[in-house]
Amino acid sequence: MFKFFRVFILLLLLTGVAVGAWRAKTRSVEWNYTLPVNIYPVNADTSAVSAEYLRNLKLVDFKPVEKFMKEEAARYGRDTRASIEVRLHGAILNLPPEPPRSANPLEAIWWSLQMRWWSYRNGETSGPGPQVKLFLLYFDPARYGRLGHSTGLQKGLLGRVNLYASRDMENQNNVVITHEFLHTLGATDKYDLASNLPKYPEGYAIPEQTPRFPQHFAEIMAGRIPVSESQAEIPAGLNETMIGEKTAREINWL
Numbered sequence: 001m002f003k004f005f006r007v008f009i010l011l012l013l014l015t016g017v018a019v020g021a022w023r024a025k026t027r028s029v030e031w032n033y034t035l036p037v038n039i040y041p042v043n044a045d046t047s048a049v050s051a052e053y054l055r056n057l058k059l060v061d062f063k064p065v066e067k068f069m070k071e072e073a074a075r076y077g078r079d080t081r082a083s084i085e086v087r088l089h090g091a092i093l094n095l096p097p098e099p100p101r102s103a104n105p106l107e108a109i110w111w112s113l114q115m116r117w118w119s120y121r122n123g124e125t126s127g128p129g130p131q132v133k134l135f136l137l138y139f140d141p142a143r144y145g146r147l148g149h150s151t152g153l154q155k156g157l158l159g160r161v162n163l164y165a166s167r168d169m170e171n172q173n174n175v176v177i178t179h180e181f182l183h184t185l186g187a188t189d190k191y192d193l194a195s196n197l198p199k200y201p202e203g204y205a206i207p208e209q210t211p212r213f214p215q216h217f218a219e220i221m222a223g224r225i226p227v228s229e230s231q232a233e234i235p236a237g238l239n240e241t242m243i244g245e246k247t248a249r250e251i252n253w254l
């Protein structure tokens with residue numbers, strides 16, 4: 001009898017966690033109020049370069065993300081409530097759990113749970129309602145030629161984003177941050193995993209353009225500007241990026 005009771009309580013708790021996550025997920029894209037997006041910088045390589053970069057980071061450096069969301073929302077006929085407010089927090093000293101290298105779904109679930117627990121412990125927020133948490137891991141570009149994959153999780157509304165600690169990379173960093181942020185709202189990738197090329201039509205900012213090439217903007221979830229059938233360029237910043245129709249639908253703007 002006691003065992004049955006314990007199992008019952010456990011099931012009740014798990015249901016509570018699942019319903020809580022589902023509610024946060026749904027409410028984050030109701031767009032009835034401005035969604036807070038919390039940013040926590042992390043000195044991921046413990047280098048002096050990253051430390052110096054983090055010391056000089058200001059809220060204004062992330063304002064283009066807010067501006068981009070506001071302008072794109074307006075383009076889809078949404079008012080200012082369909083937007084976000086970026087909040088910059090102090091640097092975090094702990095590193096978030098490393099995502100699994102393998103494609104094993106059980107490992108991915110285990111990592112997602114660990115990441116959510118870590119985020120709960122390390123990412124402070126203020127105020128009510130669902131809020132997004134983005135952990136920005138900065139690396140010295142002189143020591144890291146390539147960065148690992150960034151991840152945005154819709155469950156838990158959190159992102160683990162790898163970036164370069166360089167002022168020259170700031171505009172492109174904001175593109176990566178916005179891409180991962182939109183993952184937390186349920187937007188999907190719109191590029192081909194093998195070739196990295198944007199998928200047609202959903203990965204094109206203006207798919208109906210004639211002639212089709214060269215495009216001048218990147219669809220944010222495709223990440224690149226298709227300039228020919230076989231070539232795509234990295235946008236210089238959010239000013240060369242748009243939210244396509246499919247992404248707009250995924251984040252409940254349409």
Ligand SMILES: [Zn+2]
Nearest residue numbers: 179183188189
């Ligand atoms: Zn992605």
